[in-house]
Amino acid sequence: MDQHPAGHPLPHPSLTGRDRGFWRGRWHSLRAAVHGATHTLRTQPNAWIELTAGALVIAAGIWLRVSAVEWAILGVVICGILALEAINTAVEAIVDLASPRYHSLARVAKDAAAGALVFAVLGSLWVAAAVFGPGLLALLSTSTPASRAATSPPVDSG
Secondary structure, eight states, X not given: OOBOTTSOBOOOHHHHTTTSOHHHHHHHHHHHHHHHHHHHHXXXXXXXXXXXXXHHHHHHHHHHTOOHHHXXXXXXXXXXXXXXXXXXXXXXXXHHHHOSSOOHHHHHHHHHHHHHHHHHHHHHXXXXXXXXXXXXXXXXXXXXHHHHHHHSOOOOOO
């Protein structure tokens, strides 16, 4: 096996797709990426929750008729959360491989990766409030009995 200048072994070319030519190598990389995404979606309960939340966000967007720019923002946020879940899954797998026994630094790595998701979820709630808040407030203000009475035409009792 070839050696890196620092003395570490280089990865086998068949693992990277570099032995396949440009287009076949890209196809290999895409298939590996799809495999990683499907592994995350199949095996991670939090990804199932995030997919459900994403579906609810899409339903709310349809119901509230959000703008094209708001759809773009929501799409980036939904995909960003799922991407961070995949990264968290990868970090956990690598840490488990490198440190099968408990180590405080392994815990830090896993907790920090999960913490990145906490930041992203908080940001997604902020986006949801900005995108859906005005529409929900408008619906609530037009659907209360007091607001309907104030906007209804007077009834002629005569």
